[in-house]
Amino acid sequence: MAWPLVARAQQPAMPVVGFLRSTPFADAMHVVAAFRQGLKDAGFVEGQNIAVEYRSADSDLGRLPVLAAELIHWPVDVIVGNNVSALAAKAATTTVPIIFADGGDPVRDGLVPSLNRPGGNVTGVVFFAGVLGAKRLDLLHQLAPKATTIAVLVYPNAADTEAERKDVQTAARAIGQQIVMFDASSDRDIEIAFATFARRGAGALLVGTGAFLNSHRDRIVALAAHHRLPASYAQRQPVLAGGLMSYGASITDAYRQVGNYAARIVKGEKPADLPVMQSTKFEFVINLKTAKSLGLDLSPTLLALANEVIE
Numbered sequence: 001m002a003w004p005l006v007a008r009a010q011q012p013a014m015p016v017v018g019f020l021r022s023t024p025f026a027d028a029m030h031v032v033a034a035f036r037q038g039l040k041d042a043g044f045v046e047g048q049n050i051a052v053e054y055r056s057a058d059s060d061l062g063r064l065p066v067l068a069a070e071l072i073h074w075p076v077d078v079i080v081g082n083n084v085s086a087l088a089a090k091a092a093t094t095t096v097p098i099i100f101a102d103g104g105d106p107v108r109d110g111l112v113p114s115l116n117r118p119g120g121n122v123t124g125v126v127f128f129a130g131v132l133g134a135k136r137l138d139l140l141h142q143l144a145p146k147a148t149t150i151a152v153l154v155y156p157n158a159a160d161t162e163a164e165r166k167d168v169q170t171a172a173r174a175i176g177q178q179i180v181m182f183d184a185s186s187d188r189d190i191e192i193a194f195a196t197f198a199r200r201g202a203g204a205l206l207v208g209t210g211a212f213l214n215s216h217r218d219r220i221v222a223l224a225a226h227h228r229l230p231a232s233y234a235q236r237q238p239v240l241a242g243g244l245m246s247y248g249a250s251i252t253d254a255y256r257q258v259g260n261y262a263a264r265i266v267k268g269e270k271p272a273d274l275p276v277m278q279s280t281k282f283e284f285v286i287n288l289k290t291a292k293s294l295g296l297d298l299s300p301t302l303l304a305l306a307n308e309v310i311e
Contacts, residue, residue: 015266016051018071020081023215034252038259064088097271100124104160115276123271125257127249127279133164134171140232147203154208156183194223205231236285250281
């Protein structure tokens, strides 16, 4: 009777991944599912041969250092997280491997010194969310050409979203497009933003990138519908919820790659030897039902460019 207990005691401990996020997991289950798929592709199934410890700051960035320290002392074999979560983890440890999913520039943000040779204990995947603002502005202008003023909702004081702000401002000046920008970092800010957009006569809306705005996508989509604003997003999830269009790199594909890197590190590879991967899968999604409800007449040429048209 004692033999099974002895056998189990001699089995190696199950590796543990810490999944750290700045925003609530309730709004990020699509990236969690993609991460798990990346693990599975490499032979790991959560709960069977690998464990995952989830921690969220619930949009209170001041909690991230405490949560990172908690995971380090658990201990975990590797920490994965979005941009600000990875920065908090990097500040807390130089030994535990860290894998980031970053929509901006990880070199500029101080995560790694080089994409090809990250060195240290940090590597990850970059999916270029913040540098596509000009392209999204152009597509939105084509979808809603009668909009003389385009509203822009931005999450402030983050490196990737500030880069996007400048990108959109430069693009707007180049085509003579009037824009009105509003910074939002709370629920109340979002409500005030839409009241401001209505007062300023905005005819369309460009929603900025970043985990905060994506985590509030349902409310933003609802307000855009209420104010009858054709809206552009960086990810497809708001379009599935009723938004007009999205254009950007696939964040789910990026997190699948993060899962794959986590598996490789658990198997013994070092983050210093794993170059930062660059996501190459881009998605242009249009919600045709929303376009019709807004009275937009979309050209066949534009529809043909879309990777996905939601009927």
